[in-house]
Amino acid sequence: xxxxxxxxxxxxxxxxxxxxxxxxxxxxxxxxxxxxxxxxxxxxxxxxxxxxxxxxxxxxxxxxxxxxxxxxxxxxxxxxxxxxxxxxxxxxxxxxxxxxxxxxxxxxxxxxxxxxxxxxxxxxxxxxxxxxxxxxxxxxxxxxxxxxxxxxxx
Amino acid sequence: xxxxxxxxxxxxxxxxxxxxxxxxxxxxxxxxxxxxxxxxxxxxxxxxxxxxxxxxxxxxxxxxxxxxxxxxxxxxxxxxxxxxxxxxxxxxxxxxxxxxxxxxxxxxxxxxxxxxxxxxxxxxxxxxxxxxxxxxxxxxxxxxxxxxxxxxxx
DNA sequence: TATTGTTATACTCTATAACTATA
DNA sequence: TATAGTTATAGAGTATAACAATA
Numbered sequence: 001x002x003x004x005x006x007x008x009x010x011x012x013x014x015x016x017x018x019x020x021x022x023x024x025x026x027x028x029x030x031x032x033x034x035x036x037x038x039x040x041x042x043x044x045x046x047x048x049x050x051x052x053x054x055x056x057x058x059x060x061x062x063x064x065x066x067x068x069x070x071x072x073x074x075x076x077x078x079x080x081x082x083x084x085x086x087x088x089x090x091x092x093x094x095x096x097x098x099x100x101x102x103x104x105x106x107x108x109x110x111x112x113x114x115x116x117x118x119x120x121x122x123x124x125x126x127x128x129x130x131x132x133x134x135x136x137x138x139x140x141x142x143x144x145x146x147x148x149x150x151x152x153x154x
Numbered sequence: 155x156x157x158x159x160x161x162x163x164x165x166x167x168x169x170x171x172x173x174x175x176x177x178x179x180x181x182x183x184x185x186x187x188x189x190x191x192x193x194x195x196x197x198x199x200x201x202x203x204x205x206x207x208x209x210x211x212x213x214x215x216x217x218x219x220x221x222x223x224x225x226x227x228x229x230x231x232x233x234x235x236x237x238x239x240x241x242x243x244x245x246x247x248x249x250x251x252x253x254x255x256x257x258x259x260x261x262x263x264x265x266x267x268x269x270x271x272x273x274x275x276x277x278x279x280x281x282x283x284x285x286x287x288x289x290x291x292x293x294x295x296x297x298x299x300x301x302x303x304x305x306x307x308x
Numbered sequence: 309t310a311t312t313g314t315t316a317t318a319c320t321c322t323a324t325a326a327c328t329a330t331a
Numbered sequence: 332t333a334t335a336g337t338t339a340t341a342g343a344g345t346a347t348a349a350c351a352a353t354a
Binding site: 226 | 354
């Protein structure tokens with residue numbers, strides 16, 4: 001495919017998703033008591049999937065430095081959404097995990113984000129909806145291959 | 155459309171988004187090595203397409219506040235990538251446009267970013283690429299209406 | 309009075325570098 | 332010596348609110 005088209009395509013995708021996140025993302029619920037920034041939300045998502053993960057592990061999965069993650073973890077601990085304790089087998093390492101209030105908050109936020117997004121998708125024809133599915137699957141397949149290639153390189 | 159289908163669609167979009175951010179997100183940070191952040195890059199892109207645009211116009215297209223845009227524009231002006239002058243027909247308005255050095259910088263970035271972002275989209279047929287565009291425009295229009303509704307409420 | 313843009317303030321996220329504690 | 336995490340510092344981006352200039 002034409003290189004310029006590929007570049008345009010990449011830009012369009014980034015712009016669109018950026019707009020989606022600004023509109024319906026966890027940050028957009030400003031007036032709600034359940035409010036997490038996008039990076040806090042992503043961190044929680046990783047800890048949901050990898051209970052007891054270390055800070056380095058989360059940092060690597062986020063594509064951020066341990067220093068940056070340390071701050072994000074601080075804020076989540078302060079809010080009571082995760083707990084942080086020292087590993088006994090290796091006292092340098094942290095053990096991070098979502099607390100019960102954290103789980104409840106995530107459930108609520110996830111439901112809110114989805115419902116807000118769904119709100120804005122009403123009016124989509126079944127045909128348009130199918131096309132959205134197709135494109136999402138298409139993009140996901142491209143990202144997955146790219147991801148595993150990256151993982152393989154590490 | 156069926157509510158469950160809409161919800162499924164919303165979930166698919168969210169999942170895809172997370173995956174894309176995980177794959178491309180950290181890499182988009184590396185753009186700063188070319189002295190342009192992702193938001194600065196997006197701003198330049200808008201000004202390339204809309205020469206002489208006002209600050210409000212750019213802010214609306216970015217989904218950001220005029221205040222936030224004012225800062226981004228400051229940094230781009232300082233770097234000499236865009237110019238900013240007052241409109242003569244309406245002296246409240248700004249006229250923003252890319253400078254020649256700005257154009258050269260964008261060309262350089264364009265070339266560099268191509269190899270990083272676009273490699274994940276290679277293999278897309280022209281038809282698939284068109285479909286991606288269509289869906290992105292579709293989603294963006296839904297978000298933009300939502301955005302302007304929000305703006306209208308304020 | 310409404311609109312356009314800026315500034316003051318405060319917060320999140322980010323990286324680099326210097327640091328402590330542990331292995 | 333190497334690794335895990337923290338802190339200090341600095342910079343970008345963000346929003347709200349108060350403000351100036353212009354319409």
